[in-house]
Amino acid sequence: MPQPKKKKMIQNRYIVLFLVTLFLSACSNTKYLPEGELLYVGGKVKIEDSLLSKSDKKTMKADLEALLRPKPNRAILGLKPKLYFYNLAGEPTKDKGFRHWLRTKVGEPPVLFSKVDLEYNASILQNYVENKGYFKARTEADSTAKNKRATADYTVHPNVRYKIKSVTFPTDSTAIDSAVAATKRGSRLRKGRGYDLDVIKEERERIDTRLKEKGYYFFNADFILIQVDSTVGKHEVDLIVKVKEETPEQAKKIYTINDIVIYPNFTLAGDTLNKSADAVEKYKDFTIIDPEKMFNPRIFDRSLYFKKGDLYNRTNHNLSLNRLVNLGTFKFVKNQFRISDTLNNKLDAYYYLTPLPRKSIRFEILGKTNSANYTGSELSVNWSNRNTFHGAELLTISAFGGAEVQVSGQNKGYNVYRVGTEANLIWPRIIAPFPFTSSSGFVPRTKATLGYEFQNRQKLYTLNSFKGSFGYLWKESVHKEHELNITQINYVSPFNVTDEYRQKIADDTLGNSLQRIIDRQLIFGPTYSFTYTNTMEKRKKNTFYYKGSIELAGNIAGLITGANAKKDNTATIFSVPFSQFAKMEHDFRHYFRLSRNSQLASRIIVGVGVPYGNSTELPYIRQFFIGGTNSIRAFRARAIGPGSFNVATDSNSFLPDQSGDIKLELNTEYRTKLFSIVQGAVFVDAGNIWLMNKNDSKPGAEFSGRFLNELAVGTGVGLRFDLSFLVLRTDLAFPLRRPDNPEGSRWVLDQISFGNSSWRKENLVFNLAIGYPF
Template identity: 25%
Template sequence: MLFILITGLITACNSIKGVGENERLLVKNTIYVDSVRNTSEQIDNLIYQDPNKTMLGLPIRLYIYNLARPNIDSIIDAHLNKSEKHRKNLEQFLSKKQLLQYINYRKGLNAWLKTTGEAPTIVSEPRAVKSVKRLEDYYTNNGWFDVSASYDTIQKSKNKTEIKYHVNLGKAFKIDSISSKISSPMVDSIYNRSKNRSKIKIGERYTTNNFEAERDRITTSLRNNGVYQFSQDYVIFQVDTVGTNKKVNVEVQIKDLEIRNQDSSRREPFKVYKIKDVNVFTNSTIESRDDTIQDSVTYNGYNLYSTRKLAFRPKALTDALFISPGRIYSDLDRTRTYNHLSELKTFKYPDIKYVENPDTTLTANIHLTPLKKFNLGFATDVSTSNIQIIGFSVNPSLFARNIFRGAETLELSGFASIGASDDASNDEDVFFDINEIGADLKLTIPRVFFPFKTDSLIPKYMSPTTKIGLSIASQKNVGLDKRSLTANLNYNWKPKRGITQAVDLFNSQYVRNLNPDNYFNVYSTSYNTLNDIAQDIGYITSDDDLSIPDGTEEFITEVLSDNPPNDISDDDIQTINNIEERKIRLTENNLIVSTAYSFVKDNRKSVTDEDFYIFRFKLESAGNLMALGSKLFNSPKNDDDHYELFNVAYSQYIKTEFDYTKHWDLGHKNILAIRSFFGIAIPYGNSDNIPFSKSFFAGGANDNRAWTAYDLGPGSSQSNDDFNEANLKLALNIEHRFNVFEDLYGAVFVDIGNIWNVFDNIDDDASTFNDLSSLKDTAIGSGFGLRYDFSFLVFRFDIGFKTYDPSYTEGDRWLKDYNFGNAVYNVGINYPF
């Protein structure tokens, strides 16, 4: 069987196997523009036929196609009927059913080979001629009116041919003058007010796309200024190139409105339309549009109707409308109304229709179909991890619309789970010894909810929303056990396309650890380091272990006292001091009350755009109001010289983040992507360090892929902690993505960065960013990966190698562990940036 398979593959690797005697396999297209070889993917795509796709330089899909038999039915029939008794013997040996299954299998396999493979691309002279015509048309549309193109075929080997296309451009035509001829004085006035934004510029090369864009711009401008009946057909460009020495004189012509009768037509000047009435049907469906109106109200000139009792406060609906009575008609108002009503998540996509009135006004009829007021959800999950043998969870949820008659949405979800742990420190004979329960409430209000009017600062066209959240959770026997309470008030708005701004007016988080004595059971790496030192210096025998928590606490207290054990080194004392500092940080209760502002600019034109940038900025401040209150009321401080609220020392810090991502489309499905990140959190006043939840970490599938998450840093420290974190982070990622085969893509990458401590109470010099010389401790990882694009998501697999590891001594950091044995294997969904 193996011999047959190998023989088949060798035979299939003859790329001209399926090429006829008088046919030629197309192996390459080359385009020369003014004798210079073209490298533009856009130009390559103009050719009507492409060579077979290759992977690593080989036409793999063509080879797969060649494995299929073109006349499989005849081959099977000839084999089965090669003698009178052969088919009968096979039926007796296999049975008729099995023989039929074998035949279907052979046919199915052959069909799969053809579908998966790719038929050979046979040189087609007519397609080459069409390609020449398309090349000439493309360059003509881009200003080279004297262009000429041709092609010739180059015999590469037997039955293999390359086609070379030659394009001679000549001199490009440029815009020399722009004039206008507009019949309607009103249209002429609107045109002249905005002609400085014209897409056609004097001195620029003629391009058809610019003329099409200018036609769209004129149409949009007129329709946004009340010319309801206007369409693109009324815009004509008269282009004169006769005797102009490669220059183009353009006349913009806009004709009057054409009114057609049964047997004739006439033209009249366009008119500006105003909105007379706006009728909002609040519970309209196709089936109910003829039902009797039961409730109606007029509010600020809007007419609201319902076939039953009106379910919405009038202001809640009219605030979402940009189409206003007495206002000049505008396409933009209609688009904004569509978008704003859709963003309410209360209605299906709205239906907006205009009716012309005899007095040059319009009546806008807006039909709204409410979605279900309530949606219930219920999810279950079964999981396992290094913490628990098995766990079960349930997640009920409720989604309510128009909860206060103002198009608000309320999301209420719960979470409950139980699990079985094999924790050695747990002496209770209970199988399900892990439990967690919590609830989350989110209220979204489709406007700025604030005591004062904010319309002048954040007008409604910016789609402002207010989000109020409250969540509570309790864990038992998960880590340190904890209870947490979170509340937040957030405002979000979009001042321009691609720009989003948000303010967290307050975001409060309270975390209480219920079982800090369990610390060394959770952070086992720290415990192992502590235990090894105790054994090495003879504090305990090599057969004993420090007990948790009493043994560990006693050992740490003795080492950090004024009389440490005689045999312990200064380095070990520093290590234990770091372990103790980290333990204090991670077991302390947290109270964080912060305010934050964030800004995001994303210039992507669509989800398929691969030439864009995204800039993110965030500034967060915590604890300032509470510190001011503590000072005003002369509150007492605790033993650590910190103010407390609810017996917890609240956090005080300022934190900022800058994140910039840029993609370049290199053509031929090649993308160069970079991401740079800088973040710093500075504690002050009531804090000596940053809470764990607000600190930075490095490593992982979306960061430096040569290290696992939380494994890198801080600085050059040789930390073996389970979760390394710090309050300063620098990162730079560079990745080249390329197509390998159909929907399979490859990537090579370099990840640079690290985390450090700065301006806090960590005194480990290896972990601290002191000055620019600390940049020598920046880690570098490199590697490669594969991605498969399922269209709705991208499955990603990356292998990262430690290229420059700052945890080693200087001079011994490059390529120290650069091998597959020390590589980190990452699996992710979608691209890392």
């Protein structure tokens, strides 16, 4: 028998076996049901006798079916794998072991039809449609059973929806009635709209929120009554907004702020409410009880929005609390308002603040591996002082050391050792010659950084790296964040460059690229980044993340010196040529929630760097790289590109890292919960980097209109282990498209052969990482 025909027969057998297994697993789910029981496979709602449009019917049907209880066993492609594993495990003899784990953690018990209360579900559906204004609706319930499976069937007859004919707000002249009437302009209750009980509840909350902004501290939504009169016309209602007669007099009063008392060292144990003369300090409108003088009173003046005599409002109430929390100095923040002992329409504000430990030290040890066959660890020590100068300043000093050893592969022996230190000082205010005010609940900050790193690449070279920056961080809202560094300085100086490395520079066609790594580099200039995200809103179906950044280096110095590297007029500072360039990068991510336990995550990264003036190319440490654990996972880190350039590798090629001035990366990943803490993923990654200018030593590396034809593409699967405090991620990927292959043969789909050990060794890339890639 010819070999191809034999292979095809074997493949067909596997397909038939797979289909038979699926069929048997589906049948076995009813085999173990108790006598007389049926497996509940779900409920269906049918909308009848309605004037609803097709799209409105579809929406109502989906809303109603979401209310049905209980939920059937989870199904994938019509199969119920969790129920199958539950039955497969059988009844375990003890509360531990593999069978117990398989039954209780992986599997789930059958949802029996006997647990379905048809009448109760029908009443829930009836209440829902009535609350949406279908007052004369009818709901019927029935069931269908076949092959030990049962379905609950509900039929809803909504009839005609009642609409709002008129909305009346209070007309009395009392202060509280006038205040409620003044909120009418923003009302969601509008003539001609359908009646909706949820909207009425939201309207009560809206009125309460508006009144809180006008000083009505003790008012709440329960004091608002919205009467419904359904007798005014055919399928119409009148809505009458009132303040309940039983509303307490206290809730009808407007309050202003009187005394503001702060306890910045409050604890439940001990006498921290000491009001002796030595403990009390007056500062502007504040009374501060701080016997140990731990905090400079100015931090409360900057954090609290209330001043004596201000009208109470909920916005300033919440902003003050948010700012105190975001100082990062206090473990607990408690606030209380009390009616003044002497003035009935005045509130005394009390703030009880429990500080975090002022000083702390933290040790961290990290183990890591990457696709370049490097395995290593890093130890860091972090010391912090949360109130350095008594103004809630945060000083952090860290030291770190680590090693990465190449245990296998072509570059074995070229190990990397790193040690360094970094100091950060953060002030909870903007330090600038101009006034800066922010109306957000987040404290604006000023940050200064100094750092040093010593890196030794064994057998190659050693680098000294210094960095420093001074800038500002502020959050415009919970979604928007800004970071502006007035200046950011990096200085890199090499020494102990080995003869082996210098010989490689002299012999290699990439000698210029290798030389740039050990060139002295001086980079300084401003940077700015903006971040927007709403990913914290878990109930949304679509959430987004965006970060855009821009860096401008050496511009003022370039203008002053008139530097022009293209004309061999290179300017230096302390005998070091400074870099001059503009660089921007955009990172956009979209998360589409498919169900409670699954989502589709996608990312696009676009980056461009333009050297000019004193530079003909970006400095090496500012160029773009691609590939690796958090990038295109089917390729080793920094091994792709630039463009279609094919770096010739051999046993002596110890630095295959590739860099570029332009970057494009696209990723998409389907994520779903499998069982317990285990999640699965299927992903596709694509992208490349390019050079801005032509480089004769790297043919094909320059960016051109054919860039889409030079994208690397990879795919793979992965498991994520969500341990709450961290996510351990494993990915197994392989390439689908290699841009360094000759044009016309870059797609390598026809070469995929999982049964071939040589193919697996050359193409399968395993990634182990902490956290999601994006």
